[in-house]
Amino acid sequence: MSRIYIRKSKTRLPLALAGMALGSSSALAGSDWASPATSLAESLQSGTVSIATAIIGFGLILYGIYIIISGHFDIRRVLTYVLGGALIMVGPSILTTLLSATS
DSSP states (O other): OOOOOOOOOTTHHHHHHHHHHHHHHHHHTSTTTTHHHHHHHHHHHHHHHHHHHHHHHHHHHHHHHHHHHHOOOOHHHHHHHHHHHHHHHHHHHHHHHHHHHHO
């Protein structure tokens, strides 16, 4: 059984980096090179907001039922849930606004 031996060269890493730089320059040369990132951000925004809104709303309903049953009301926990829900709904919109402002 013979082994194939590939000699380690000191020029291998610079050649690989140069190849990656030259290969990606043609992809960046188009006028609409940022569209995959912006479309991904818009897709994540719509999906995240719709899923998180339902989860946080359901969590608030369950916590309200817990408050009624136990009689223990913690305003900090309720405000944390509400603030977290607001950040989840507003955060992706801010991201999209920043991405559209830079292009």
